[in-house]
Amino acid sequence: MVSSCRSLEAAASMRCRCPYNGSHCCGFVVAWSHICLVGLLLMMSPTTCEAKIVLGSAQLTGEKTESTLTKFAMSPYAQGKAVLELHSKDMYVDETGLKLHFYKDEDWKRVKKAPTCAEKIRLARKSVPIEFELNSTPTREKLKRHKHNKSNEKGLWEARVETTIPGFRSDRPQYWYITLDDCSLEVYLHDAQAPKMEYTLTVMDETSEAKVNSDVFKQEPVYIHTPADEAGMSRLHVVTAVVSLGLILLISYKILTSISTGGSVHAALLIVLVAAICDACSSIFELVHLAMYEENGIGNYTLDALSAHFEAMSDSLVALVLLSVGSGWTLPSDVLNGGGLNNEGFMNKLVCGLRSPAAALVGVGCGGGSPAGFLALAIIASHAALAQWGRTYDEDFDCYHSLENPPGRVLMYFRVFLGLGFLVGVASIRNGGRCPHSLLPFLTKFAIVGISWFVSLPFLSTFVASALPFHRRHQAISAGSAFAQSCSIASLAWMFAADSDASAYHRLSKVQGKGDNLTDMTSMRGAGSSPKKAWMFGKTKVRLD
Numbered sequence: 001m002v003s004s005c006r007s008l009e010a011a012a013s014m015r016c017r018c019p020y021n022g023s024h025c026c027g028f029v030v031a032w033s034h035i036c037l038v039g040l041l042l043m044m045s046p047t048t049c050e051a052k053i054v055l056g057s058a059q060l061t062g063e064k065t066e067s068t069l070t071k072f073a074m075s076p077y078a079q080g081k082a083v084l085e086l087h088s089k090d091m092y093v094d095e096t097g098l099k100l101h102f103y104k105d106e107d108w109k110r111v112k113k114a115p116t117c118a119e120k121i122r123l124a125r126k127s128v129p130i131e132f133e134l135n136s137t138p139t140r141e142k143l144k145r146h147k148h149n150k151s152n153e154k155g156l157w158e159a160r161v162e163t164t165i166p167g168f169r170s171d172r173p174q175y176w177y178i179t180l181d182d183c184s185l186e187v188y189l190h191d192a193q194a195p196k197m198e199y200t201l202t203v204m205d206e207t208s209e210a211k212v213n214s215d216v217f218k219q220e221p222v223y224i225h226t227p228a229d230e231a232g233m234s235r236l237h238v239v240t241a242v243v244s245l246g247l248i249l250l251i252s253y254k255i256l257t258s259i260s261t262g263g264s265v266h267a268a269l270l271i272v273l274v275a276a277i278c279d280a281c282s283s284i285f286e287l288v289h290l291a292m293y294e295e296n297g298i299g300n301y302t303l304d305a306l307s308a309h310f311e312a313m314s315d316s317l318v319a320l321v322l323l324s325v326g327s328g329w330t331l332p333s334d335v336l337n338g339g340g341l342n343n344e345g346f347m348n349k350l351v352c353g354l355r356s357p358a359a360a361l362v363g364v365g366c367g368g369g370s371p372a373g374f375l376a377l378a379i380i381a382s383h384a385a386l387a388q389w390g391r392t393y394d395e396d397f398d399c400y401h402s403l404e405n406p407p408g409r410v411l412m413y414f415r416v417f418l419g420l421g422f423l424v425g426v427a428s429i430r431n432g433g434r435c436p437h438s439l440l441p442f443l444t445k446f447a448i449v450g451i452s453w454f455v456s457l458p459f460l461s462t463f464v465a466s467a468l469p470f471h472r473r474h475q476a477i478s479a480g481s482a483f484a485q486s487c488s489i490a491s492l493a494w495m496f497a498a499d500s501d502a503s504a505y506h507r508l509s510k511v512q513g514k515g516d517n518l519t520d521m522t523s524m525r526g527a528g529s530s531p532k533k534a535w536m537f538g539k540t541k542v543r544l545d
Contacts, residue, residue, distance in 0.1 A: 052227070053298050054201040057145075058180055062189040065117040066101075066181035069201050072165075073175050073227035073471055078206040079218050080165030082178060084130075085200045087158040089146045092132050093193035097184030100161055102126040105175035105470040117183035126166050126215065130180075132157040145198045165203070166215040173228040173471035178203070226294055229474045234290055236475075237283040240482045244280035247486075247493055251276065254497040264541035268330055269496040271321055276489050278314035282307045283482075305391055311485075312383035318488050319418055320376055322450045325495070327354035327425035330509045350375065351428060356544075379418070386411050404465070404473075412458040419454030423447060438504040446505070449491055456484040 058067040074080045084100055092098065101124040103111050114120040121127065136155035143156070165176050178201065185194060204223040212218055251273045255265050285307040293299035328351075354372045389407040426447045429435055435443070460480040464473045500506050 052203045053296075054203070055199070056201075057196060057198050059196045060098075060180070060182050060185055060194050061191045062185045065183055065185045066120065066179045069178045069180055069199065070203060071175055071177050072203045072205070073173055073229035074165060074167045074170075074205045075173055075207050075209075075228045076167075076171050077209065077211050078165075078167045078170075078228075079212060079216070079221065080167055080176070080206050081202075081204040081217075081221070081223055082161075082163055082165055083202040084161045084180075085158070086130065086132070086160075086197050087135075087138065087142050087146075087156045087199075088132070088195045088197045089154075089156055090195035091134075091157050092195060092197075093190070094184070095130055095132055095159075095182075097182040098130045099181060099183075100128040100130060100163075101179045101181060102165060103177040103179065104170075105177070108175070108177050111177070117181055117186050121181065121183060126163075128161055128163050130159045130161060132159045134158075142198070164215055164217055167206075168212050168215065172469070173231075175229075175470050224294075226290075229471055230290070232475060233478065234287065236479055236482060237287045237290070240486060241280050241283035241287065243486045244276050244283065244489070247276045247489055248273065248280060251493050251497060264543050266330065266496060266543045268321060268325070268492075270542065271317055272489060272492045272496060275314045275317040275321075276493070278310045278317065279485055279489060282310035282314065285310065305388070308387040308390065309384060312387035313380070314485060314489075316380045316383040318453065318485070318492070319379055319415075321492055322453065322488075323375075323418065323422055323425060324354045326422045326429075326446070326450055327351050328429050329355050330496075331429070332508060351425060354425060382414060383411075386414075408461065412461055415454050415457055419451050422450050422454060426450070436504070436508070439508060442503050442505045449488075453484060453488045457481055460484075 052070075052072065054070045056069070058069075060067065069084075072080070082100075082102075099121070101121055103123060104125050107123045107125075111120050111123050114123070134155055135158045138156040138158065142158075146156070165178075167174055167176070180197075180199070182194060185191065205226065205228055206218065206221050206223055208218060208220060208222040210218055210220065251269060255269060255273070258265050285303045289299045289303040289307065292303070350371050352372075354375075386407045390405060426443060430440060430443050457480075461477060464476045464480075468476055494502075495505065498506055
C-alpha cells in the first residue's frame with residue numbers, strides 16, 4: 001500500500017485521525033509549547049500540489065456492473081477536475097456502455113439501494129463516455145501493473161478522460177462519488193468481452209470561489225487535491241500535539257522531581273505519560289502525512305497507519321487506567337470491601353485483578369488466575385485490530401471512530417461495554433461498607449468523568465451521523481474525539497500528579513507514597529512469590545500497588 005485511498009468495490013486491492021506550583025515549570029512549558037507550535041506550523045507551510053491520486057483495478061461483470069473509484073469532498077461552487085487513465089492488456093470489445101458517472105452525496109444512499117445498474121445511473125449528475133485506443137508503445141510503469149511479459153509485444157489498450165466535477169450549483173461543501181460502470185453487462189452478459197482494467201484517477205478540488213452557470217472549466221481555476229472535509233484538520237492536529245506535549249512535560253517534571261528528592265514513582269503516572277506520548281505521536285504523524293499529501297496527492301500510508309495505531313493505543317491505555325482505578329487500584333486495602341476480594345467467582349477474580357494489575361499480568365497473588373490480565377491484553381489488541389480494520393475502508397484519512405464503517409460501530413459497542421464495567425467497579429468501592437464518607441463525593445465525580453469518556457465517543461458519533469450533513473461529520477468526530485482524549489489524559493495526570501492535599505483521593509491514595517504498608521515493598525523472586533509491589537531501577541522505585 002502507498003496510500004490510504006481505498007475503493008469500496010474495486011476488484012483488486014488499492015495502492016492508492018499547571019497543577020504544580022512554581023512559575024519556572026509553567027514558563028518552561030509555555031516556551032516549549034510556542035517552539036513546538038512554530039515548528040509544526042513551519043512543517044505545515046503551503047507547498048505546491050497537484051491532485052489526489054487513486055490507483056487501482058476494476059473488473060466489471062454482469063453481476064457487478066459498477067466499481068466505485070473514489071469519494072471526494074469539494075468546496076462550495078467548485079468546478080472540480082477529474083482525470084481518469086484506463087489501460088488493459090486485452091481489448092474491451094464493446095465500450096459503448098462503459099461510462100464514468102458522478103453522484104452527489106445527497107443521492108448516494110438511493111444509488112446504493114437501487115437494484116439495477118440502469119436505475120443507479122438515472123441518479124447520476126454527470127455521465128462521460130469512455131473510448132479505448134491501442135497504444136503500441138506503453139510506458140514501463142503501465143506494463144508493470146499488468147505483470148504480463150507479452151504485453152510489450154502488442155501494446156496496451158488505453159483510454160483517457162479529463163472532465164469537470166459539476167459542483168457549480170452547490171452553495172455548501174459536498175461529497176462526490178465517482179464510479180466506472182457498464183450497464184450493458186447486466187443485459188447481454190458478455191463478461192468475457194470486458195477485461196480487467198488498471199486505472200489512475202486524479203481528482204482536484206477548485207477553490208477560486210468564482211461562479212459559473214454551467215458545467216464548464218473556469219477561466220482561472222485554483223486547483224488543490226486536498227478534500228474540503230480536511231479543512232482545519234491541520235490546525236486541530238497542531239493544537240492536539242501542543243496540548244499533549246504540554247502534558248508530557250508536566251508529567252515528566254513531576255516524575256523527575258520525585259526521583260530527585262528520593263521519592264518513588266507510581267506506575268499509573270507512567271502509564272498516563274505513555275498515553276500522552278501516544279496521543280502526541282498520533283497527531284504529529286498525521287501532520288506529516290497531511291504535508292506529504294499536499295505535496296504528492298498520495299501522502300504516506302505508513303505514517304497514516306501509525307497515526308491510527310498510536311491513537312488506538314492511547315485510547316486503550318486510558319480505558320485500562322480508568323477500569324483499574326475505578327475498581328480500587330491505588331487505594332489502600334482498608335478502603336476496599338473487607339480489605340479486598342476473595343478469589344472465588346469470575347467477577348471477584350476480575351475486580352481483584354483490576355485492583356492489582358501487575359499481579360494479574362504476571363499471574364501471582366490476588367491476580368493469579370484472574371481474567372483481568374487477559375482483559376487488559378484484549379483491550380489493547382482489540383483497539384489495534386479495529387484501527388487496522390478501519391484502514392480497509394474508503395477513508396482518505398484515518399478516522400476509525402466513524403459509525404459509517406463496521407470497525408467504528410464495533411468500537412462504539414465495545415466502549416459502552418467497558419463503561420458499564422467501569423461503573424460496576426466504582427459501585428463496588430462506594431457500596432463496600434468501608435469507603436470513608438470524605439471519599440464519596442470524589443468517587444461520584446470520578447464516576448461521572450469516567451463514564452463520560454466511555455460514552456462520549458458513541459454519543460458523539462450517533463449525534464454526528466443523525467444531525468450533521470455528510471461534509472461536516474469527519475471534522476466533528478475528529479475534533480470531538482481529540483477533545484475528549486485530551487481532557488481525559490489531563491484529568492488522569494491531575495489525579496496522579498497533584499499534591500497530597502488536592503482532594504480526599506489524594507490524601508488516601510497510594511500514589512502519594514504514604515502509609516506504612518508502602519514501605520514493605522519487595523521484588524518478585526519467583527513464580528510462587530507474593531504480588532510484586534515495586535520495581536527497582538537503580539535507586540528509582542516504581543510502585544505497582
